[in-house]
Amino acid sequence: MTYLVAIVILSGIGGALAVLLLLAGRYLCNYGPCSVQVNDREPFVVDGGGKLLEALYARRIFIPSACGGQGTCGFCRVQVLSGGGPVLPTERLFLSEEEVARGVRLACQVKVREALSVQVKPDYLDVREYRARVVSARLVTPDTREVRLRLLEPQALAFRPGQYVQVMVPGRREPTYRAYSIASPPSAAPDLELLVRRIPDGVGSGYLHRVDPGDEVVFTGPYGDFVLQPDAALVCVGGGCGMAPMRSILRHVAETRPGQPCWLFFGARTAEQAMYRQDFEALSRQMPGLRVHYALSEPETSAAWDGETGFIHESVARHLQDGDATQVFLCGPPAMITAAMAVLTAKGIPRERIFYDEF
Ligand SMILES: Cc1cc2nc3c(=O)[nH]c(=O)nc-3n(C[C@H](O)[C@H](O)[C@H](O)COP(=O)(O)OP(=O)(O)OC[C@H]3O[C@@H](n4cnc5c(N)ncnc54)[C@H](O)[C@@H]3O)c2cc1C
Ligand code: FES
Numbered sequence: 001m002t003y004l005v006a007i008v009i010l011s012g013i014g015g016a017l018a019v020l021l022l023l024a025g026r027y028l029c030n031y032g033p034c035s036v037q038v039n040d041r042e043p044f045v046v047d048g049g050g051k052l053l054e055a056l057y058a059r060r061i062f063i064p065s066a067c068g069g070q071g072t073c074g075f076c077r078v079q080v081l082s083g084g085g086p087v088l089p090t091e092r093l094f095l096s097e098e099e100v101a102r103g104v105r106l107a108c109q110v111k112v113r114e115a116l117s118v119q120v121k122p123d124y125l126d127v128r129e130y131r132a133r134v135v136s137a138r139l140v141t142p143d144t145r146e147v148r149l150r151l152l153e154p155q156a157l158a159f160r161p162g163q164y165v166q167v168m169v170p171g172r173r174e175p176t177y178r179a180y181s182i183a184s185p186p187s188a189a190p191d192l193e194l195l196v197r198r199i200p201d202g203v204g205s206g207y208l209h210r211v212d213p214g215d216e217v218v219f220t221g222p223y224g225d226f227v228l229q230p231d232a233a234l235v236c237v238g239g240g241c242g243m244a245p246m247r248s249i250l251r252h253v254a255e256t257r258p259g260q261p262c263w264l265f266f267g268a269r270t271a272e273q274a275m276y277r278q279d280f281e282a283l284s285r286q287m288p289g290l291r292v293h294y295a296l297s298e299p300e301t302s303a304a305w306d307g308e309t310g311f312i313h314e315s316v317a318r319h320l321q322d323g324d325a326t327q328v329f330l331c332g333p334p335a336m337i338t339a340a341m342a343v344l345t346a347k348g349i350p351r352e353r354i355f356y357d358e359f
Helices: 002-027 052-058 097-101 122-126 203-210 240-256 277-286 312-319 334-346
Strands: 033-038 044-047 077-082 104-106 116-119 128-141 144-153 164-168 177-181 191-197 216-223 234-239 262-268 290-296 327-332 354-358
Touching: 033 052, 052 077, 052 116, 128 191, 144 203, 164 191, 164 203, 177 191, 177 203, 177 216, 177 240, 191 203, 191 240, 234 240, 234 312, 234 334, 240 262, 240 277, 240 327, 262 277, 262 312, 277 290, 290 312, 312 334, 327 334, 334 354
Parallel strands: 033 116, 234 262, 234 327, 262 290, 327 354
Antiparallel strands: 033 044, 077 104, 077 116, 128 144, 128 216, 144 191, 164 177, 164 216
């Protein structure tokens, strides 16, 4: 009986404290209206206390936020010229001393508690929100789905091969976005394809594995800094969903410069993960300059495999001659990027000619 009374009293005290904290948050931490100025635009006013990232999105300024504001991607960099408070330890994980000195901050970690003046990359002011309809969806490996979208509004999206969009996951308490590379070339407009690997319990990948033809999808974009050099002898090296941007880039090169020398190196664990192999082999018959190398790192379970085995950076080391490549696009898991980067730089390819995206 005494225990029961003690539990009831403690629960009551806990509940009362929670209510007090809520009220304190509501009334004592009320920062009132705060003005936010972005670049040279007219300042706008928001209720203080929220995240800068959310204030920007509410004004339809869609800066990159690949982790959806969780503070784990470091993509939402902005320069805070005034206001913003002290830099948090979570931000220091992503920012160099030089960036901190220049006022660079992560917009998802900055709270709007006073007037703020912020600079964002001018390109971000051109990023738009799009509505699209799912026209088809199919599995290309047991865990990777190709989703084809058709733009509804606006009906055109100008992007460079290698760029990505941020898909909004509906039904969440706060706006939630995840980054997905565009897998189709610009010529596929008004359609675009995404390639999505299902992550167990993944919010964004789970959503894109559930959508059906006819469903509407909202995304923002385009984002990403890769610029395909004209006349580059291009080498693409990737694994997993790193295939998505490489498919966009190589299909674009096939359409615009079919005689261009280029290489595709794709690493997978098993044959069933070696997505689009037949497609690229067919493409290489139309594109005499395209050389295609797929390699399996765990070939034991793929009895009928007639291709290369081992890690993909080993294939790069075997097939690429010093001086072959003038531009490299790397995309895949971090370990693959590190290993491929070492091989490529050992072959004398300058670091600034190698672009990489890790995911
Ligand atoms: C620029 C860019 C482009 C991208 N393009 C693509 C693309 O074309 N196709 C694609 O499928 N993905 C792509 N991604 C990754 C994608 O944005 C998501 O991070 C991924 O889909 C996981 O999100 P989620 O919401 O499903 O998982 P979350 O709900 O965020 O995470 C669920 C759980 O899984 C863990 N987790 C998250 N990611 C991984 C992972 N990769 N492997 C194992 N565990 C993980 C988390 O730590 C968490 O515990 C890209 C990322 C970036 C930054
Ligand atoms: S760190 Fe990912 S959105 Fe801010």
